[in-house]
Amino acid sequence: MGLAWCAVLWFAQLIEEAQRLAWQKHFAAAEKLYRQVLRSDPASRDAKFGLAQVLLWEGQYAEARRLFKSLKGADAAEGAATAAYWQGDFRTASREFASIDRPFSRQSLAQIRSASAGDVRATVEGLDDNQPYRAWRSSVTVSSFSDPLTRWDVSAGAYGLDNIDRGITHTEPFVTATNALVLPWQRLTITTSAGAIRYPDGKTGPIGGLTLSRKLSSNSSLTISGDHRELLTNATAIDTHASVTRFAAGWSRYIARGWLAGVEAGHNSYFDHNSGNYAQGYALWPIVKRGRTTFWAGGSAAVRNTGETRFELDAVSSVRTSNFFSYSYRGSYRGYWTPRFPKDAELKAQIEGGVGRDEARAFGPASGTSPLPHNIFVIDFHRTFHPYRLSAGLSMPVATAYRIQVDIERSVTVFYAANAFRASLVRHR
Structure with a gap:
């Protein structure tokens, strides 16, 4: 006892x-x-x-x-x-x-x-670049939950496209439905979407895709996705039905006030039977932690390539000097940008900037004895460029059930410089 x-x-x-x-x-x-x-x-x-x-x-x-x-x-x-x-x-x-x-x-x-109460979101996005080209996208999205792990989003809206040089404008409608299903014990999220869009050339086509995202730990995840989407960020897209089918896989790590990183690789198949590959990655480290504020710094790198360039000659002009004519050529990417072996690296902080190198295309000859060249030839050459990005955002409640979100961005790439904005009004139900 x-x-x-x-x-x-x-x-x-x-x-x-x-x-x-x-x-x-x-x-x-x-x-x-x-x-x-x-x-x-x-x-x-x-x-x-x-x-x-x-x-x-x-x-x-x-x-x-x-x-x-x-x-x-x-x-x-x-x-x-x-x-x-x-x-x-x-x-x-x-x-x-x-x-x-x-x-x-x-x-x-x-x-x-x-x-899981759902919300209604009205969004306007705009792009003004030096192609010159203006594009904007407006949409209304209604979100609801059939249960706490199943979310449904239905969006309807339109693209506005303005090719400034040619004086052509289009407004093209689209609609999408998205379902996100969470399987918590398998640490898996399955997102499917389907919809349709009318392109500037009058063709109506499908858009949508499938994404599988699995949490590997509390702060890292692996994502595999395939989707078909429109490409309307190029001035010449106003003449066609530019779209791409993309397959990608990526890994990302996020932890509040810790180091962040991600890598992604993918394959693009374009509507005109062209194709390309890309790989990119980034890493950020917290260098200042103070109160509620954390400041990260780090770097990123990317490599992209397309099987065939879509940079084509648009026009030729000349200026007479003595007995010779100096030729000027103007070209553009037809439908979408086709990178040729660009490699770039950036240092990231609140401002992102870096250096890159790619293969570009020019035309010749530079001069001749006739007002216009008899035989135009192509010159592919390597060039160095300096991409950068500046951005700022604001999110704040404006009433009991409403929140406004505004983001602005200035970016310069090898292809063009652009100013973009995004504004959303969200009503929580």
Whole structure:
């Protein structure tokens, strides 16, 4: 009898010590003590409950939930629901929290319902560049949830296109429907979309795609995607139905106030049977952490190539000098930009700037004895360019259920310089 009481007291001391370690966030040491008690006393509720709590705090949600489900009582039921909630299984968590009359359960249920309330978003985006070309996109998106893990977005809007040199403008409508399905225990998100757009040449075509995103850890994910989308950012796209089918795979890491990184590689198949590949990556390190502010700095690099260039000759002019004529040539990318072996690297901070090199195309001869050249030839050459990007954004509530978001950007690439803006008004339902 005395030995039994000694064992009970010893187990109680171990559990008390494990609880102290857990509250001090020494989770591995606490887990070790709880498992030691359970090896000798598998029926100990206090040890099972304590171990389940430690596993929950360690992020081992599946095992924590299994232990909580093996116990009776409202505290164990709340623990099991919390494991589902923190895993991202909002459907299960919502159902189980609804049956528990405790403050934390009521608060968590309210958070889930608030996050899955849906919204209505009106967005206007614009681009003004030195091709010269202006394009804008306006849309209204209605979002709703059929359950906490299934989101539906329906968007309708139009593109406005203005080829300034030729005085041609078009307004082209589009519509899309998107579904995002989260499988929390598989750490997988499946996003599908389908829609249609009318192109400037009058053709109507499909757009949409499929994306699989799997969380590899709490702060990193792997994404594989395939989609078909319009290409309307080039002035000559106003004459055709420029589009691309893209297959890509990427990895990214994000952690608040920690280092950020990402890599992506993909293949593009264009509407005119051209194709190309690309690879890009970036890394950012937090160099200043102060209060709520973190300042990152780092770098990025990219390599792109297209099978065939779409840079073609548009016009030739000449200026007479004595007995010779100096020729000038004007060309453009037909439908879309076709990079030829560009490689660039950038230093990133609040301002991004860098240096790159690619293969460009020119035309010859430079001069001759006739007003226009008899035989025009192509010259492919390598050039160096200096890309940079400046951007700023603002997001703020303007009423109880409304929020406005505004972003502006100035970017210079090897192809052109552009000013872009985006403004959204969001109503949370």
